[in-house]
Amino acid sequence: MRRQAWIAVGGVVVLALAAGAWVAMKPGSAPGGNAQAAAGKPGAAASAPPLEFRSNEVVQPQRAALPERIAFSGPLVAPNTALLRARTSGTLLALTVAEGDRVRAGQVLGRIDMAELAPRIAERSALLDSARATLAQAERTHASNERLAAQNFISPNALDSSRAQVDTARAALAAAQATLETTRVGQRDASLVAPIAGIVARRHVLPGEKVSAEQQVLTIVDLARLELAASVGTHEVARLQPGMAVRVTVEGLDGALTGQLARIAPAAEAGTRSIGVTVALANADERLRAGQYAIGEVLLPDDRQRLLLPVTAVGSTAGQSHVWVIEGGKLARRAVTLGRRDEAGGRIEVLDGIGADARVLGSRFDNLREGAQALVTGSAPPATASGPAVASAATAASASPLR
Structure with a gap:
């Protein structure tokens, strides 16, 4: 009986050893858990293969001036617009012009029956x-x-x-x-005479209709000079003054025009708390038309050098801005304080958090881990802060860029 008991115990031990060997040889197994569990423990990042980033995915902050832009928009208006009114009552006998016709000052345009x-x-x-x-x-x-x-x-x-x-x-x-x-x-007064030179924008009556004194007959517009009527916030108007150059882009027109800030309203508009500004535009060739939508932009020079990064390099978590940097062959997340932003150039100022010698990931990536091994491949020069970096398709799957 004692011999049979020892034989039974020995069989159990052999079965346990066999089961342990089978578990040890199973693919993906690791002491203390599977691969994902190991990756979540301290030291897992060190044992994982390093993430590879191309050199054009890594930028270095650059020091440069960052001029501030104040933008505003609105319609183009023709300040030299005249309404031709009937000066007496009667029947409109004739109206010799149509919409779009050009007239000169003093030209007889119609007659009222007197x-x-x-x-x-x-x-x-x-x-x-x-x-x-x-x-x-x-x-x-x-x-x-x-x-x-x-x-x-x-x-x-x-x-x-x-x-x-x-x-x-x-x-x-x-x-x-x-x-x-x-x-x-x-x-x-029976004769309708053009008060200014310009183009007939609208006819308000037709021949044969009865008109009364001071009734509108024609609208005449002079397009030689137009104005952009817009508004800016009360926090920006203090930095504007009449005479400033304004870059104007007009809807439907290629390229930009240069205008001049002509007037600034003395008071804010009720309800909106914005202040009206007027930009004068020369239009001798009459390429522009009243009513077109335009965007004006005033460039305020910058007298200091700022530390700049591409906007795409900065992420945000719970309201805190951060960047990913490569330090000593490892990834590190650094909280940063941001300053002035250049929407047109895709750049942003970094006030605190990194130095000028930092190597920063120029795009936002998923699944990055603090302390993960990282290396930069490729011989292309590092991207600068003059524009956003382009994420590489060759980056490791564990650091896939956000699209």
């Missing part, structure tokens, strides 16, 4: 002739009375009375002349 003025002018002309005749008769009578008074044939009172009649007749003549001139001015 037929009822003709008899009125004739009537007031007759009244003027009558007043003129009355004045002539009064002057002759007064001259005769003066001779009679010199011979003492009439009294001084009679002479004063005749002089008063002359004055009254003279005043009546002046009133008749003024009335006739007013009527003739109304007749001249």
